Amino acid sequence: xxxxxxxxxxxxxxxxxxxxxxxxxxxxxxxxxxxxxxxxxxxxxxxxxxxxxxxxxxxxxxxxxxxxxxxxxxxxxxxxxxxxxxxxxxxxxxxxxxxxxxxxxxxxxxxxxxxxxxxxxxxxxxxxxxxxxxxxxxxxxxxxxxxxxxxxxxxxxxxxxxxxxxxxxxxxxxxxxxxxxxxxxxxxxxxxxxxxxxxxxxxxxxxxxxxxxxxxxxxxxxxxxxxxxxxxxxxxxxxxxxxxxxxxxxxxxxxxxxxxxxxxxxxxxxxxxxxxxxxxxxxxxxxxxxx
Amino acid sequence: xxxxxxxxxxxxxxxxxxxxxxxxxxxxxxxxxxxxxxxxxxxxxxxxxxxxxxxxxxxxxxxxxxxxxxxxxxxxxxxxxxxxxxxxxxxxxxxxxxxxxxxxxxxxxxxxxxxxxxxxxxxxxxxxxxxxxxxxxxxxxxxxxxxxxxxxxxxxxxxxxxxxxxxxxxxxxxxxxxxxxxxxxxxxxxxxxxxxxxxxxxxxxxxxxxxxxxxxxxxxxxxxxxxxxxxxxxxxxxxxxxxxxxxxxxxxxxxxxxxxxxxxxxxxxxxxxxxxxxxxxxxxxxxxxxxxxxxxxxxxxxxxxxxxxxxx
Numbered sequence: 001x002x003x004x005x006x007x008x009x010x011x012x013x014x015x016x017x018x019x020x021x022x023x024x025x026x027x028x029x030x031x032x033x034x035x036x037x038x039x040x041x042x043x044x045x046x047x048x049x050x051x052x053x054x055x056x057x058x059x060x061x062x063x064x065x066x067x068x069x070x071x072x073x074x075x076x077x078x079x080x081x082x083x084x085x086x087x088x089x090x091x092x093x094x095x096x097x098x099x100x101x102x103x104x105x106x107x108x109x110x111x112x113x114x115x116x117x118x119x120x121x122x123x124x125x126x127x128x129x130x131x132x133x134x135x136x137x138x139x140x141x142x143x144x145x146x147x148x149x150x151x152x153x154x155x156x157x158x159x160x161x162x163x164x165x166x167x168x169x170x171x172x173x174x175x176x177x178x179x180x181x182x183x184x185x186x187x188x189x190x191x192x193x194x195x196x197x198x199x200x201x202x203x204x205x206x207x208x209x210x211x212x213x214x215x216x217x218x219x220x221x222x223x224x225x226x227x228x229x230x231x232x233x234x235x236x237x238x239x240x241x242x243x244x245x246x247x248x249x250x251x252x253x254x255x256x257x258x259x260x261x262x263x264x265x266x267x268x269x270x271x272x273x274x275x276x277x278x279x280x281x282x283x284x285x286x287x288x289x290x291x
Numbered sequence: 292x293x294x295x296x297x298x299x300x301x302x303x304x305x306x307x308x309x310x311x312x313x314x315x316x317x318x319x320x321x322x323x324x325x326x327x328x329x330x331x332x333x334x335x336x337x338x339x340x341x342x343x344x345x346x347x348x349x350x351x352x353x354x355x356x357x358x359x360x361x362x363x364x365x366x367x368x369x370x371x372x373x374x375x376x377x378x379x380x381x382x383x384x385x386x387x388x389x390x391x392x393x394x395x396x397x398x399x400x401x402x403x404x405x406x407x408x409x410x411x412x413x414x415x416x417x418x419x420x421x422x423x424x425x426x427x428x429x430x431x432x433x434x435x436x437x438x439x440x441x442x443x444x445x446x447x448x449x450x451x452x453x454x455x456x457x458x459x460x461x462x463x464x465x466x467x468x469x470x471x472x473x474x475x476x477x478x479x480x481x482x483x484x485x486x487x488x489x490x491x492x493x494x495x496x497x498x499x500x501x502x503x504x505x506x507x508x509x510x511x512x513x514x515x516x517x518x519x520x521x522x523x524x525x526x527x528x529x530x531x532x533x534x535x536x537x538x539x540x541x542x543x544x545x546x547x548x549x550x551x552x553x554x555x556x557x558x559x560x561x562x563x564x565x566x567x568x569x570x571x572x573x574x575x576x577x578x579x580x581x582x583x584x585x586x587x588x589x590x591x592x593x594x595x596x597x598x599x600x601x602x603x
Contacts (some may be wrong), residue, residue: 005423011319023508027403027406027407027465030400031400031403031404031407031416032397034396034400034420035416035419036421037421037476038419038422038476039419039422041434041438041476042422042423042426044434044437044438044445045430045433045434045437048437053397057442057443059443059445059448060452061445062446067473080378085584089465101326102326102327103327103328105322105324105326105327106323106324106328108323109320109323109324110324112320113320113464123590123593124331125331125587126459126533126589127335127448127589128331128334128335129436129533129534130536130586130589131335131338131582131585131586132535132536132537132557132558132578132581132585133539133558134539134557134558134561134562134578134583135338135339135539135561135578135579135581135582136334136338137344138338138341138342138345138561138565138571138574138575138578139337139338139341140338140343141565142341142351142408142571143341155584162330162333162334165327165330165331169327187372187499193316194316194319195315195316195319195513209566212545219424219425222427223427223429223540224540225427225428225429225539225540225543225544226539226540226543226558226562227440229562230566232563240323240427240429240540243427243429243430243433243544244429244540244544245542246433247429247432247433247436247544252436254437255441257433257437258433258437261426261430261433262436262510264427265425265426265427265430266429268424268426268427269424269425270420271425272420272421272422272424272425273418276417276418276421276484278399279421279484280484280485280487280488280489283481283484283530284485284523284526284530285489285526285530287522287523288466288488288489288492288523288526
């Protein structure tokens with residue numbers, strides 16, 4: 001093939017042209033197939049949530065149906081769902097604020113100061129993500145009961161912080177590394193302290209990084225089931241646990257379950273699309289930073 | 292009389308404030324990094340140490356010193372009656388196969404999307420392909436239960452009516468495969484988006500040079516492009532591997548580790564030992580081994596990869 005490509009000639013060029021067309025067609029075939037695989041389950045869930053419960057399970061499926069928001073109305077009327085949804089919003093939101101307050105300044109220090117064994121420190125920070133949550137949650141289950149943190153929102157916020165802190169530190173360190181130090185040095189010449197330089201010069205410059213890491217932290221906490229399962233029973237139940245308890249019940253009401261799941265997916269989907277430009281940087285812990 | 296005292300306190304206040312401000316500025320890096328270090332110690336050393344302690348005592352007691360030493364009893368129970376070995380094998384199977392599938396599919400998708408000429412179409416695919424990540428594992432379990440159910444599921448229905456085959460009962464006959472495929476659906480976007488960023492960072496000049504050499508496409512990838520983005524590939528694989536060892540929600544929502552113990556991941560085994568069998572010692576023993584196991588593997592990968600060319 002390699003030799004054929006280097007030979008000039010009109011028939012050769014024609015052959016190459018058809019091959020390129022074939023490659024293009026194959027590429028689009030693969031991409032469209034995957035698009036279908038991605039969309040079909042999502043479509044199926046959403047359409048089921050819009051069907052009246054009698055019609056939801058019928059096979060062959062009713063492709064054409066009158067959409068109804070009845071399931072969502074019922075969902076909103078069940079106080080359990082609203083409480084769980086509000087709990088999740090509150091706990092996850094608070095955990096994101098807290099994890100940024102703890103992680104961003106630390107990342108700045110790791111980026112700007114000489115830290116002994118910096119690499120080992122970074123690997124240690126990453127190792128907090130290597131601990132399987134179940135192994136972490138076991139001691140906290142016992143400790144939380146001692147300190148009255150069991151089934152409390154504060155306890156859940158702390159656990160959510162624990163899963164995202166390594167992500168925040170890594171991503172923000174990479175972002176700070178990319179911001180030239182001359183920027184803050186100029187501010188310091190003008191009489192600003194180091195901290196003022198950090199607040200007024202560096203943080204605004206790192207805004208895209210903070211924004212994306214906040215949303216990704218939100219998502220990782222939002223989809224977490226285990227902590228809710230182990231550490232809550234009534235007061236601090238997150239929405240994932242609500243959906244799970246739906247599955248666990250004896251006779252599953254499919255269309256309601258579909259509605260609850262869809263309601264959980266939509267905010268995250270919007271976030272993901274909003275942040276898609278910086279998604280790679282966040283998910284690769286800052287190693288891939290897109291300009 | 293009152294005026295001088297007032298100014299005096301004011302000055303001491305101002306002095307105190309100045310001292311606090313100096314203290315703040317002089318030790319700034321320490322103030323900024325300490326909260327993170329405290330939380331990190333709390334979530335790394337403490338749980339590991341407590342798991343170890345719990346695994347070595349008879350029963351947890353309020354007074355830590357009053358507990359009775361149990362030796363390796365719980366470790367023995369974990370292996371003989373706890374199904375520890377079985378659940379480790381299942382976890383490794385899931386991690387390896389899902390990681391492989393997600394990496395390969397993610398890479399091909401990324402390469403194909405990078406090759407799309409129209410930039411509008413490109414961003415359309417990019418946004419579309421990340422959508423599955425919006426689905427929480429427990430919602431994915433919901434989708435799985437709805438679509439694969441042998442009575443009301445659309446996938447068995449399509450297999451039965453459109454093909455001569457009879458649909459297997461996915462959740463009872465092929466539970467492990469189902470779990471792996473669902474996770475692949477959920478997290479291939481993760482690999483895709485990182486690989487895509489890596490591939491987009493390959494300089495055009497590098498690709499052009501290899502194209503002039505007349506090298507065929509696949510050889511361009513193997514010899515030029517993949518070596519160039521190797522650090523990115525390694526990091527993506529490492530992070531995804533670490534996260535795969537954390538898998539819980541999708542399996543717990545889908546099969547709860549069953550049927551039998553067919554999909555009993557280590558994380559589910561630990562959960563059941565603790566909360567269903569009421570055996571915290573056994574749960575902790577498995578947790579300790581799992582911690583060491585995962586951290587060892589991750590560190591081997593890190594040592595091999597070395598993050599060379601990633602940080603510096």
